[in-house]
Amino acid sequence: MTATKGLEGIVATTSSISSIVDGVLTYRGYDIDDLASNACFEEVAYLLWFGKLPNRIELDNLKQKLSEYAPIPDALISQIKLYPKKLNTMAALRSAISALALYDENAEDDSQEANEIKAVKLQAQLPTIVAAIARIREGNEPVAPKQGVSIAENFLYMLTGEEPSETSVKALDQALVLHADHELNASTFAARVTVATLSDIYSGVTSAIGALKGPLHGGANEAVMKMLSEIGSVEKLESYIQDKLDNRQKIMGFGHRVYKNGDPRAKHLQRMSLELGEQKGNTDLYEMSVQIEELITSQKGLKPNVDFYSASVYTQLGIDRELFTPIFAISRVSGWTAHILEQLSDNRIIRPRAEYTGPTNQKYIPIERR
Ligand SMILES: CC(=O)SCCNC(=O)CCNC(=O)[C@H](O)C(C)(C)COP(=O)(O)OP(=O)(O)OC[C@H]1O[C@@H](n2cnc3c(N)ncnc32)[C@H](O)[C@@H]1OP(=O)(O)O
Ligand SMILES: O=C([O-])CC(=O)C(=O)O
Numbered sequence: 506m507t508a509t510k511g512l513e514g515i516v517a518t519t520s521s522i523s524s525i526v527d528g529v530l531t532y533r534g535y536d537i538d539d540l541a542s543n544a545c546f547e548e549v550a551y552l553l554w555f556g557k558l559p560n561r562i563e564l565d566n567l568k569q570k571l572s573e574y575a576p577i578p579d580a581l582i583s584q585i586k587l588y589p590k591k592l593n594t595m596a597a598l599r600s601a602i603s604a605l606a607l608y609d610e611n612a613e614d615d616s617q618e619a620n621e622i623k624a625v626k627l628q629a630q631l632p633t634i635v636a637a638i639a640r641i642r643e644g645n646e647p648v649a650p651k652q653g654v655s656i657a658e659n660f661l662y663m664l665t666g667e668e669p670s671e672t673s674v675k676a677l678d679q680a681l682v683l684h685a686d687h688e689l690n691a692s693t694f695a696a697r698v699t700v701a702t703l704s705d706i707y708s709g710v711t712s713a714i715g716a717l718k719g720p721l722h723g724g725a726n727e728a729v730m731k732m733l734s735e736i737g738s739v740e741k742l743e744s745y746i747q748d749k750l751d752n753r754q755k756i757m758g759f760g761h762r763v764y765k766n767g768d769p770r771a772k773h774l775q776r777m778s779l780e781l782g783e784q785k786g787n788t789d790l791y792e793m794s795v796q797i798e799e800l801i802t803s804q805k806g807l808k809p810n811v812d813f814y815s816a817s818v819y820t821q822l823g824i825d826r827e828l829f830t831p832i833f834a835i836s837r838v839s840g841w842t843a844h845i846l847e848q849l850s851d852n853r854i855i856r857p858r859a860e861y862t863g864p865t866n867q868k869y870i871p872i873e874r875r
Contacts, residue, residue, distance in 0.1 A: 508860040513762065517855070518697065522553055522843050523686040530769050532686055533557070541773045546656055546681040546836070547571065553686055553843035554624055567625070568655075574629035575650035575659065577637065578608040585634075585641050594827045595718035597638045598631075598834060599711055605630060606707035613705055620849065623706045624842035631838050632656055635831040636663035657681060660835060664824070672784060673822050676777050677832075680818060683770045683811065684833050686840030688763070692716040692723065696841045697848045701855040706845050713841045714834055720757060723837070726829040728757035729816035734826075739793055746800050758813030759801050767808040774814035781821035790817040 509515055523532045530537040533552050540549055544558075551559040551567050559567060584604055588597055606612040609626070611619050637647035640663075648666045650659050657678035661669035687693070696713040700706065717723035736745045749756060761768055775794075782788035794817050801807050819829050 506858055506860045511762070517689060517694070517857075518848075520688070520844065520847060521556070522840070522847060523688050525688050525763050528764055528766050528769060530687070537683065537769055538773075541679055541682050541770075544682055546678050546685070546839075549682050549685050550628055550839040553839050554621065554846065568653075570625050571629040571656065572650070572652045572654075574626045575633050575652075577605070577630050577633045581605060581608060581634070582637055582641075582647055585637055588638075588641070590642055590644070592638075592642060593718075594635070594638055594642070595714065595724070595830050595834075597642075598635060598831050599714040599718070601634045601638065602627070602631065602707065602714060603711045605634070606705065609707070612707055615703065615705065615849070617846070617850070620706050620846055624846060627706070627710055627838050627842055628656075632660040632835045633663060635828065635835060636660060638831070639664055639825070639828055656835070660832075661822070664828075672781070676781060676818060676822060679773065679777060680815060680832070681836040683773055684815075684836035686837070686843065687811075690722065691719075692837065693841055693844050697844050698855045700845045700848050701852055703849075703852070706842065709845045710838060710841055713837070717834055717837065718830060723812070723830045723833040725757045725810070725812035726815050726819070726833060727826050729813055730820060730826040730829065732757060733790060733793055733816060733820075736793060736797075739789075739796060742793060742796055743800065746797060750804060756797070756801050756805075756807075758809055758816065759805070759807040761808075761810045764808070764810070768810045770811040771809045771814055774811065774818055775809070778814045778817040778821065781818060785821060790820060 521533070523530065532540060532549060533556055535544075535552070535558075544552075547568055548559060548564060551564065581601060581604055585597070585601060588600070605627075609623065611623065614620075633647075633650050640647050648663045651662055654662070655674065655678060658669060658674045661673055661677060689697075692713040695716040696709040699712040700709040720728045732745075736742050746756065778791045778794065779788065782791040794814060798809050798813070801809075815833075816826075816829065819832065820826070824832070
């Protein structure tokens with residue numbers, strides 16, 4: 506038995522949800538470029554869950570359900586109020602989603618029908634929970650979700666209590682489309698491993714949130730913004746990056762296990778970053794990001810991944826850095842739950858082997874002789 510570090514190149518399951526072939530990302534066979542230009546996030550969620558684009562009635566029904574399910578239990582809001590004010594928002598989200606299961610009387614119903622409803626509920630409630638965590642940690646009361654608006658609009662509204670601009674809603678909606686699913690990434694794998702034991706969907710999503718939190722995965726978008734803030738201005742950029750490279754430190758938002766010639770989502774986020782900067786009359790963050798990209802690409806041959814330009818996009822939408830990875834989760838919960846449903850539709854426990862590298866032929870020594 507020989508281990509492959511990080512399971513690189515190992516094909517661990519079949520899936521008909523999303524694919525990456527020759528650098529092209531598709532959801533259910535639709536190119537991400539096509540979806541990013543034309544589809545709204547709710548259509549994409551439907552596509553991931555049910556395998557086809559919804560017609561008008563199906564989309565309206567889904568939107569209605571998402572609105573209906575968006576409020577969260579008062580008891581959960583009371584719990585979130587007990588969290589320390591200084592918290593990691595992904596840790597808070599992980600705890601809150603785990604707790605959400607306690608208030609769902611169907612949490613342990615493992616029928617496909619119940620799980621499909623729970624997928625839609627999780628999609629509806631996760632943004633409400635993130636917005637509640639964000640407001641409560643700042644000492645504010647949560648804002649109740651609005652009925653009849655998109656997830657992107659509702660989330661921005663719940664963060665501030667004010668109507669977001671059309672431009673902001675469109676930008677966030679596109680970002681949600683771009684982040685919705687990504688084949689067998691680490692958090693999706695974690696979700697599938699968890700439910701493959703026939704544990705429940707909330708446990709699967711809780712595992713996934715834990716995996717997404719790490720800076721080598723979804724947490725990289727926050728790390729990118731931290732880096733941009735530390736750099737501060739274009740003049741300091743080159744020495745900052747050079748110093749990191751000389752010390753063999755990773756530059757967050759670059760590199761990818763699967764894409765070696767660039768992440769197809771990054772160009773959309775780059776364009777959005779420029780457009781939002783131009784609209785605000787300040788393209789500093791965009792210019793800094795482009796210069797970092799030039800340096801890293803020329804010196805290391807690494808290209809930006811989805812997390813790189815999303816940092817400047819979210820900042821220009823007025824969103825705090827600590828909410829970047831939770832926003833990733835708001836989108837990716839669609840993919841996680843689609844994968845959970847797929848895993849359970851033809852389940853086998855996921856249990857690989859380990860190549861043993863420890864000592865052998867040891868003999869027990871009584872404790873007084875050690
Ligand atoms: C949504 C997402 O999850 S997208 C990924 C988000 N994560 C990041 O942006 C974090 C930064 N990037 C990375 O850490 C990696 O590129 C990963 C985690 C994305 C992929 O990891 P792996 O496929 O295991 O690649 P690995 O880390 O082995 O990198 C291969 C080589 O490129 C280097 N490298 C990879 N990424 C970077 C980076 N961002 N900065 C500097 N060097 C890098 C590694 O040091 C390694 O060099 P070596 O062979 O000289 O040791
Ligand atoms: O696929 C991966 O390894 C990480 C990634 O880009 C994602 O989850 O969107």
